[in-house]
Amino acid sequence: MSAVRIINGRVLDPANGESGVVRDVVIDGGRIVDAKGFTGATETIDARGGVVMAGAIDIHSHIAGGKSNITRLLMVEEQRANREPAGDFCGCGGGLSTMTAHATGCRYAEMGYTAVFEPAMVAANARHMHAEMKDIPFLDTGGYVVLGNDDFLLDLISSGAGQQAVNDYVAWQLAATKAMAVKIVNPGGINAFKFNQRRLDLDEANPHYEITPRTILTTLIKAVTELGLAHPIHLHGCNLGVPGNEDTTLATIAATEGLPLHMTHVQFHSYGTEGDKKFSSGAAKIAEAVNANPNISIDVGQVMFGQTVTASADLMSQHRNRGIASPKRWIGMDMEMDAACGIVPFVYKEKSFVNALQWAIGLELFLLVEDPWRIFLTTDHPNGAPFTTYPHLIRLLMDKDFRDEHFARLPKAVRKHSIVGELKREYTLEEIAIVTRAAPAKILGFKDRGHLGAGAVGDVVIYRDDPDREAMFTKADYVLKNGQVIVKDGEIVSVAYGQTHQVAPDYDTGIETKLDRWFDEAMGFKAKTFKIADDEIRDGQGAVTHATTRSA
Amino acid sequence: MAEMTSHDVVCPFCGIGCDDVTLTVDGAAVTAAKGTCGRAAELFARSGAPAPSARVAGKDVSFEEAVAEAAKRLDASKTIAYAGLGTDVDGVRAVLKLAAKTGGSVDHYASEGMFRNLASSQRKGWVATTFAEVRNRCDLFVVVGPDPSKAYHRVYERVLPATGRFVEGPRRVVFLGGAPTEDAKSQLEGLSVEIIATPEGGLVDALSQLSALVAGSVPPGASPDIKALAEALKAARYGVLAWSAASLDDDGDLVIERAVSVVDTLNVTTRAACLPLSGKDNLTGAYHATLWNIGFPLRVGFRDGVSDHDQTAYATANAVKGADLVVWTSAFRPELPPESSAAVIALSHPDTVFDTEPDVFIPVGQPGLDHQGLAFRADSVVGLPLRRHRDAGLKSVADVVTLISEARA
Numbered sequence: 001m002s003a004v005r006i007i008n009g010r011v012l013d014p015a016n017g018e019s020g021v022v023r024d025v026v027i028d029g030g031r032i033v034d035a036k037g038f039t040g041a042t043e044t045i046d047a048r049g050g051v052v053m054a055g056a057i058d059i060h061s062h063i064a065g066g067k068s069n070i071t072r073l074l075m076v077e078e079q080r081a082n083r084e085p086a087g088d089f090c091g092c093g094g095g096l097s098t099m100t101a102h103a104t105g106c107r108y109a110e111m112g113y114t115a116v117f118e119p120a121m122v123a124a125n126a127r128h129m130h131a132e133m134k135d136i137p138f139l140d141t142g143g144y145v146v147l148g149n150d151d152f153l154l155d156l157i158s159s160g161a162g163q164q165a166v167n168d169y170v171a172w173q174l175a176a177t178k179a180m181a182v183k184i185v186n187p188g189g190i191n192a193f194k195f196n197q198r199r200l201d202l203d204e205a206n207p208h209y210e211i212t213p214r215t216i217l218t219t220l221i222k223a224v225t226e227l228g229l230a231h232p233i234h235l236h237g238c239n240l241g242v243p244g245n246e247d248t249t250l251a252t253i254a255a256t257e258g259l260p261l262h263m264t265h266v267q268f269h270s271y272g273t274e275g276d277k278k279f280s281s282g283a284a285k286i287a288e289a290v291n292a293n294p295n296i297s298i299d300v301g302q303v304m305f306g307q308t309v310t311a312s313a314d315l316m317s318q319h320r321n322r323g324i325a326s327p328k329r330w331i332g333m334d335m336e337m338d339a340a341c342g343i344v345p346f347v348y349k350e351k352s353f354v355n356a357l358q359w360a361i362g363l364e365l366f367l368l369v370e371d372p373w374r375i376f377l378t379t380d381h382p383n384g385a386p387f388t389t390y391p392h393l394i395r396l397l398m399d400k401d402f403r404d405e406h407f408a409r410l411p412k413a414v415r416k417h418s419i420v421g422e423l424k425r426e427y428t429l430e431e432i433a434i435v436t437r438a439a440p441a442k443i444l445g446f447k448d449r450g451h452l453g454a455g456a457v458g459d460v461v462i463y464r465d466d467p468d469r470e471a472m473f474t475k476a477d478y479v480l481k482n483g484q485v486i487v488k489d490g491e492i493v494s495v496a497y498g499q500t501h502q503v504a505p506d507y508d509t510g511i512e513t514k515l516d517r518w519f520d521e522a523m524g525f526k527a528k529t530f531k532i533a534d535d536e537i538r539d540g541q542g543a544v545t546h547a548t549t550r551s552a
Numbered sequence: 553m554a555e556m557t558s559h560d561v562v563c564p565f566c567g568i569g570c571d572d573v574t575l576t577v578d579g580a581a582v583t584a585a586k587g588t589c590g591r592a593a594e595l596f597a598r599s600g601a602p603a604p605s606a607r608v609a610g611k612d613v614s615f616e617e618a619v620a621e622a623a624k625r626l627d628a629s630k631t632i633a634y635a636g637l638g639t640d641v642d643g644v645r646a647v648l649k650l651a652a653k654t655g656g657s658v659d660h661y662a663s664e665g666m667f668r669n670l671a672s673s674q675r676k677g678w679v680a681t682t683f684a685e686v687r688n689r690c691d692l693f694v695v696v697g698p699d700p701s702k703a704y705h706r707v708y709e710r711v712l713p714a715t716g717r718f719v720e721g722p723r724r725v726v727f728l729g730g731a732p733t734e735d736a737k738s739q740l741e742g743l744s745v746e747i748i749a750t751p752e753g754g755l756v757d758a759l760s761q762l763s764a765l766v767a768g769s770v771p772p773g774a775s776p777d778i779k780a781l782a783e784a785l786k787a788a789r790y791g792v793l794a795w796s797a798a799s800l801d802d803d804g805d806l807v808i809e810r811a812v813s814v815v816d817t818l819n820v821t822t823r824a825a826c827l828p829l830s831g832k833d834n835l836t837g838a839y840h841a842t843l844w845n846i847g848f849p850l851r852v853g854f855r856d857g858v859s860d861h862d863q864t865a866y867a868t869a870n871a872v873k874g875a876d877l878v879v880w881t882s883a884f885r886p887e888l889p890p891e892s893s894a895a896v897i898a899l900s901h902p903d904t905v906f907d908t909e910p911d912v913f914i915p916v917g918q919p920g921l922d923h924q925g926l927a928f929r930a931d932s933v934v935g936l937p938l939r940r941h942r943d944a945g946l947k948s949v950a951d952v953v954t955l956i957s958e959a960r961a
Binding site for chain 2 (some may be wrong): 064066068072073074076077080085086087091092093094095098099100101102103105122124125126127128131132135151194195196208246262319325328329330331332333334335337338343353409472522523524526527529533535536
């Protein structure tokens, strides 16, 4: 493959402090090189009138694994309504909130995304998730292993095994499941539901282990900090979707005592109980707390109107929501002394007070959190909406008139309860580049992604600088993956496959004796069967192991 | 070549996923010992005789000639039924890719039971569980219909050991409308085992009664046994209703729907779950890979490059009626292709003895013996890593299908 020189484009590279400077970007051998010093032959792409950015990175999108398959199973009519014929680069994919592996890669690539992370990889299901990711083209991928409801961990904590044993176990799980980070879903709550407990607040005890979500959270925050993982604990907190959960969210921020924590789909955790309907926006309070605590980062989980499917490991919450399933069907599963899953199809309605306020709460968070390096653009695909709504969301953030127009359509009661109309902030292009590229790379610890400096991978996007930002971000003019043009004029023109990112901090192998016994006795199969071998990841090709500060 | 012994080999056949098999390999000869049930020992065993040659119209040909002939036949066919699908996940991927190019239907030969399950889960959903949850939590295990251990030999040993981590006192096992085999009884020794008989064809009624009783009403004619079972389920900490969908009668769909409803109601006040078993020869892996690649569960059809799903039209039994070519894959066991008037390309287990010689026969390796691969456990969640344990010169289904696809005009 010859080198590629992109000329005349306005380069937006916040990680390197470049905000619209016109310069050449050269990719050689799959990596960005110093354009001025490069003298070899190149293919040239003229990006005049365009904006050049690094490939976008989504840190939270449910794209693979058993729960994605359940969404497809439950929503066959959606699959039928969104069929993609097989072509040179496509493969009979389909779906929207239930996209196939192939369609997921295509739709993300067309928008300029080149890396997407599955944030809820249940350890027992990790082998499935990796097999599915192998079939997603164009994207670098990785998974966050779900811990915090696994009986082995809860037993370790409640029996007083100590932080070191927890750290060793967490490191073992990361290695065994080939994970990139640690996710906690409703700490202790999924487990408590298996013992028939229906709610679990931050300081309520698990009925069996008698430990609280706070203890689980702080223990795991310490573990990933001491193991030296770049990405902090990725937390889906307690009481998802429950009115009044703003207090839990604020208490959770306080519980970190300054240690790093990423709180995910915070829109679903920012609810107050004010007003006639006992449902109100807690966004201002949450944003204030995020602004005041530099150790906290969030992604929003923006809600958009229309049909989707909610998919979560949080069976406690999903069982509570089963009555509002639309269409009326849902699937729940307890999984392997590990976690669970709950899939509930759902329609967000513009005329519904609660749904419309959810939409507004998400936007309030986006507009009130000041530091774009600590807030991430997500819809929690497919929970808040399919990821294909990102361009619309970007326009809502960048264009106040457009936002006000949409806000004006909401029921009066909602407008009375939201400050969206009063918020004047408009995201700049540079801020969009931060929330979709530079900041995700930084929070995942990538040194060679999310920017356009020499040495970065050749994942580069050229957007037409269209005043209609929704149109601009819907279809990129060019997308290059490792220097190969995969999208031209918004259409896929060639196929490339990404890599799987993981971490593997070292640990005291003494923990393995305990785990061997645990698997033999409790799980009923062997720990060595559970552990995923290197050659199982993309057929032994394309795995990238990131150093952790402790092992580095 | 020296004899090699592999321990803790994963068994891929029935979907229970036992991983304590010991295989002794001497050249191409394989003996399975400790850990295997009789069925698996038989399926793993190989005589050591060299694999048969590929054949076209019954005549030995080179592998390349067989591939070329298969490609030619695919090109010449108008309606193709891809059947069998007894292969690892990579094999399924390859068949789906080829089917998308040639058109035709795709189904797994053992999918009938799975579709009884899907009839409920796809339409209404359910609360399900996995083996380790049952093993540690289940205090009341209800077997709905015929004993699943006939197909899943070591199921009780795997999911119902005498003690469970969170189970106080002896577990109760109730056979509703079925009875344990002698083998099952020995696996369940030490547990409290009861049988609630139902009249012939009366399982749906029994479950309807159970469903009404757990919901709080008393249906007329409810038997005392069913009443007692309903009370026991309501009082259980984690009740499980398990069934082998393939062994249910024609009214299996209704049986499953009622069982799902019982579990749904129980979860309002206590915890309960279904354990729907189906998964012979990586049926579950085929189902999953089809969902994530095509968007539909199995029984998909491709026409003009667009796929669709129809549980009836694309079922093998119906698809072969209108097909002029059947592409049969069966890598786990010497299963025979369906009878039809269509031509047959068989990518089959080397020991297959055909009633009717296929037009093209290419012997293929077994996942988990001849090559590595991925299969899924019958509870749908856990993937089973299959490893290579011998070299008998047999290619995987994925490799053969890819070569045939590349050889097409």
